[in-house]
Amino acid sequence: MGASAAPEKTVGSKTLSHPCFSCGASGACARIHLPVAPKCNISCNYCVRKFDCPNENRPGVAAHVISPREAAERFAYFRKRVGNLKVVGIAGPGDALANPDETLSTMELIRALDPEVTLCLATNGLALPRFLNDLVDVGVSHVTVTINTLNPATGACICRFVNHMGRILEGEEGAAILLENQLAGVSQLAKQGIACKVNTVALRGVNEDEIASIAADIRRRGAAIHNVMNMIPVAGSAFEDLAPLDDEELNALRDKAAIGIKQMRHCRRCRADAAGTLAHDESISSSWTLDQRRQRCEA
Numbered sequence: 001m002g003a004s005a006a007p008e009k010t011v012g013s014k015t016l017s018h019p020c021f022s023c024g025a026s027g028a029c030a031r032i033h034l035p036v037a038p039k040c041n042i043s044c045n046y047c048v049r050k051f052d053c054p055n056e057n058r059p060g061v062a063a064h065v066i067s068p069r070e071a072a073e074r075f076a077y078f079r080k081r082v083g084n085l086k087v088v089g090i091a092g093p094g095d096a097l098a099n100p101d102e103t104l105s106t107m108e109l110i111r112a113l114d115p116e117v118t119l120c121l122a123t124n125g126l127a128l129p130r131f132l133n134d135l136v137d138v139g140v141s142h143v144t145v146t147i148n149t150l151n152p153a154t155g156a157c158i159c160r161f162v163n164h165m166g167r168i169l170e171g172e173e174g175a176a177i178l179l180e181n182q183l184a185g186v187s188q189l190a191k192q193g194i195a196c197k198v199n200t201v202a203l204r205g206v207n208e209d210e211i212a213s214i215a216a217d218i219r220r221r222g223a224a225i226h227n228v229m230n231m232i233p234v235a236g237s238a239f240e241d242l243a244p245l246d247d248e249e250l251n252a253l254r255d256k257a258a259i260g261i262k263q264m265r266h267c268r269r270c271r272a273d274a275a276g277t278l279a280h281d282e283s284i285s286s287s288w289t290l291d292q293r294r295q296r297c298e299a
Contacts, residue, residue, distance in 0.1 A: 032085060035063075035273040119141060120141065125182035149175075156174070186222065215256075226261045
């Protein structure tokens with residue numbers, strides 16, 4: 001399915017210019033997220049996904065979902081507009097690997113346009129072992145996996161259900177399958193030389209006591225960096241009344257986790273259609289986005 005995975009030294013050099021894996025690249029290097037993946041295969045209690053939320057800056061939202069062909073056009077547009085565009089990622093607005101055809105087709109189109117650009121994606125990890133070889137074949141070098149617990153009982157509190165190979169699994173059964181695939185996926189990424197970042201959403205009174213253990217476990221499995229993120233309360237979600245941690249509490253969790261693995265402390269919790277540097281997003285105001293909105297209204 002196209003180019004094979006880059007050798008380790010190339011992945012390492014690409015990591016230095018990946019703003020989500022290297023703090024030093026966050027202000028100088030740009031990235032673009034291509035929102036081609038609307039479906040999700042799990043249902044988290046902190047998540048409500050809407051596709052047309054221009055005033056919200058959080059994961060799981062995008063102005064609209066686009067096709068792989070439109071994604072290639074969007075990349076070409078922003079490559080001319082945004083300087084030092086180093087990374088192309090797929091981060092939703094659902095799960096990249098719950099939409100494998102759209103995700104892999106987009107990656108192939110981008111790779112054809114730019115053989116050197118860094119390809120990455122974000123996933124909850126449920127389908128990661130199943131599609132790992134496809135990611136290697138298309139040349140993905142960086143993957144982010146969200147792991148919120150190592151305990152299926154806690155997972156049942158966080159995730160209402162998982163849709164695994166067409167089977168709806170609830171409670172601890174579903175959480176255990178999700179966890180098994182997440183951890184296997186992290187280990188397999190490391191074996192393939194693909195840089196792995198693990199995101200953990202810190203949930204007050206739910207998983208705070210587990211985050212240091214998550215950090216230690218993913219380090220043993222070969223993850224490169226850990227990103228402990230604060231929950232964003234979203235109206236309509238099951239956790240909408242759960243208070244997020246304050247900065248002091250969040251940083252204390254990161255400090256404990258840092259004993260196990262390098263911590264990312266510069267995350268901006270980007271939208272699924274972000275474009276530009278972490279500090280300066282150009283996606284919503286761009287003429288390409290505005291033209292797409294107009295065309296959809298006229299259709």
